[in-house]
Amino acid sequence: MTSVEEPARPRGRTRDAARTRAEILDVATQEFARAGYDGARVDEIAARTRTTKRMIYYYFGGKEQLFTAVLERAYGVIRDAEQQLDVEHLDPVAAIRRLAELTFDHHEQHLDFIRLVSIENIHEAEHIVASEKLAAIGSPALDVIRRILAAGQESGLFTADVDAVDLHAMISAFCFFRVANRHTFGALFGRDLTDPARREHYRAMLGDMVIAYLTADRAED
Amino acid sequence: MTSVEEPARPRGRTRDAARTRAEILDVATQEFARAGYDGARVDEIAARTRTTKRMIYYYFGGKEQLFTAVLERAYGVIRDAEQQLDVEHLDPVAAIRRLAELTFDHHEQHLDFIRLVSIENIHEAEHIVASEKLAAIGSPALDVIRRILAAGQESGLFTADVDAVDLHAMISAFCFFRVANRHTFGALFGRDLTDPARREHYRAMLGDMVIAYLTADRAED
């Protein structure tokens, strides 16, 4: 504090560590999602922030830890969205459809997240496995599915032999593929799965598919 | 031809171009699938073949063209498998289930293919778009689905409002996600989607899901 006129937060280039960290994470998210882990350049990330490469190493330790931090934040976003979910007042069919739509909407709105998860799978989830935060993050959606499923199965409405994890996989598969694989699918089959004009069609298809599966007449089984 | 004893194919290190190309493609497929496009090393690919890096550039021109050639061959395999498919003698329900199982089995048995497609999506399918071979490869499965779907819809058995491309997306989504995302899914939810003990469970789940969706009672719609 060399000057009394100086406010706690200096003007222009700030020294707010939290803010600098957040800015680095924002840019790193874009850059990793755009180019992949190996394709991303620390230089490029630094150039697009108001800080320097030296600071990235200072705050995060290295490229690997930076990527892990990016993943942790991205997974935090969907976990938070799932925690907002309130479907206890709905009947099982409506509740499942609502939950499926949440995943549909989230994946559509978070293209970077989808790419990061694809990249992390190429790396066999090594950063998740090594991250204490991510290993313990859990999934609020799973608890919700478990409760809805129990109610639906008890009433005899749901006839399918699935648990919450399987159902979550089914819903995620549809929503994830539609976004993640839209480039190869579009190039090979000439259909853009994320065309806004077909959005409601696919959103309904997902719900119809899940409900049909859960409630299918299995008398012949 | 300096020696009459020399056979057309010399011993030991061969000069068979087709064979050398195929060997490079084999190793490159593994290396690109393992490490991603940017993570893969041309040096590493060369070291694992009986030829040299110079030959890779000689035959393929560069890393980018090598990756394209790898993709072209991988897509050729699934196209060939689809062409083998013979379901014309089955009723629509059995035929659709058979087709879904073909995709399920193929994706499970070609882990490298799944990884290559994920990688290509990170690159927004730029190699497919630039490849004349891949742009025109089509999908025999789509033609089959189209015929089955028409038969099922005409007889009133199939009630769903989908076309062949949508149905193909639905089937692919389930099969692709199960393999491609098994690492992050397993790390986060503690379940290995490719555990052999659960293989039949998921194979049946896929068929049940698709059939339930196609044949659901839509009286209330």
Next chain:
DNA sequence: GTCTATAGATAGATAGAC
């Protein structure tokens, strides 16, 4: 905390002899 400069390793690509 922030900067410039640079170390040290390694990548893709090619030259040129045979």
Next chain:
DNA sequence: GTCTATCTATCTATAGAC
């Protein structure tokens, strides 16, 4: 067609002044 040797660029990471 095949080899060794190497160019040129660029990457992650860090040293050291302020």
